Amino acid sequence: xxxxxxxxxxxxxxxxxxxxxxxxxxxxxxxxxxxxxxxxxxxxxxxxxxxxxxxxxxxxxxxxxxxxxxxxxxxxxxxxxxxxxxxxxxxxxxxxxxxxxxxxxxxxxxx
Amino acid sequence: xxxxxxxxxxxxxxxxxxxxxxxxxxxxxxxxxxxxxxxxxxxxxxxxxxxxxxxxxxxxxxxxxxxxxxxxxxxxxxxxxxxxxxxxxxxxxxxxxxxxxxxxxxxxxxxxxxx
Numbered sequence: 001x002x003x004x005x006x007x008x009x010x011x012x013x014x015x016x017x018x019x020x021x022x023x024x025x026x027x028x029x030x031x032x033x034x035x036x037x038x039x040x041x042x043x044x045x046x047x048x049x050x051x052x053x054x055x056x057x058x059x060x061x062x063x064x065x066x067x068x069x070x071x072x073x074x075x076x077x078x079x080x081x082x083x084x085x086x087x088x089x090x091x092x093x094x095x096x097x098x099x100x101x102x103x104x105x106x107x108x109x110x111x
Numbered sequence: 112x113x114x115x116x117x118x119x120x121x122x123x124x125x126x127x128x129x130x131x132x133x134x135x136x137x138x139x140x141x142x143x144x145x146x147x148x149x150x151x152x153x154x155x156x157x158x159x160x161x162x163x164x165x166x167x168x169x170x171x172x173x174x175x176x177x178x179x180x181x182x183x184x185x186x187x188x189x190x191x192x193x194x195x196x197x198x199x200x201x202x203x204x205x206x207x208x209x210x211x212x213x214x215x216x217x218x219x220x221x222x223x224x225x226x
Contacts, residue, residue, distance in 0.1 A: 035217075042115075043201065045216065045217075099213070099215055101153050104153055
């Protein structure tokens with residue numbers, strides 16, 4: 001079965017610094033999703049990537065899917081306290097099944 | 112108003128009690144899901160339903176049951192709650208745009224504590 005591994009597990013950065021979170025799949029990714037969760041709250045959809053080499057940006061967050069479609073990275077530029085939370089990557093499971101998720105990366109931003 | 116709502120938002124119950132968590136959506140999506148989230152384990156799929164007549168077990172369905180009463184409603188039941196079912200429970204919906212994409216939209220979660 002497919003597994004998603006996220007790194008790092010947790011991250012503390014100073015406000016204004018850049019950071020990157022990685023998501024590596026054991027199998028080819030056909031759809032990769034990034035979500036953000038504030039502690040104890042629901043998930044907020046950030047973006048979805050499908051094509052090898054694809055890159056999408058939303059405000060200061062950029063996500064990329066590598067050419068081989070087995071790894072995605074999420075990059076935050078000039079981090080702010082509002083970026084703090086848990087970031088999860090999700091991928092389409094086998095055809096006809098639901099998403100599978102990584103275990104999440106907890107981001108803290110110190111001011 | 113939120114597109115995906117869950118009730119209750121918080122619940123404390125005792126071992127052996129029957130508990131129902133409810134999910135409603137106004138997005139008009141056919142697909143609905145129940146997940147639980149535990150610290151260090153991430154999100155795990157309990158059950159999912161691709162339409163009103165379709166119910167499927169997920170990764171961790173033991174001890175749980177579901178009911179899809181209508182396109183907009185998907186309930187999760189714990190027939191006899193046990194302490195290791197203490198977790199944050201999420202409902203989600205989706206409507207795939209094509210075969211390889213299926214963005215899920217999540218509710219705010221229900222925090223369940225079983226004493």
